[in-house]
Amino acid sequence: MNIKPIRTEKDYKASLKRIDELILVDPKEGTPAYDELDIVSTLVESYESIHHPIEAPDPVAAIKYIMSEKGLSQKDIVKYFGGNKSLVSAVLSKKRELSKRVIKALHDGLDIPYELLMA
Helix, strand or coil: CCCCCCCCHHHHHHHHHHHHHHHHHCCCCCCHHHHHHHHHHHHHHHHHHHHCCCCCCCHHHHHHHHHHHHCCCHHHHHHHHCCCHHHHHHHHCCCCCCCHHHHHHHHHHHCCCHHHHCC
C-alpha cells in the first residue's frame, strides 16, 4: 500500500481511479485492500470538501425543479402559498423570501426537504 496525500487534480483523478479498482475487487473488512479503500476514500473526501465543495441549491431553484419534475405550474402551487398568486410570483422571481408557513406547506405538500427550502 503506497498512499500519498492528494495535492493536485492529477493526484485526485488517480485516487478516484484507484477507488474504482478497489471497489471492483470488493475487499473484505480487515484486509489490506479494504484498509486502502478506506484511507484513499477519506483522502478524496477531504480533497473534495476543499476543492470541489457542493453548494446547497437555491430554495427557488429547488421549488422550480420539483415543479418541473411533477409537471406543476405556478397555478398548481398557489395553495402552498396560502392562495396568494402574487406571492408565488414574487418568490419565484426572488423578490420575496419564503416564510416559515410557506416552507412548511411546501415541505408537507411537495416533500421538499427543509434543508433545501431554508438554504
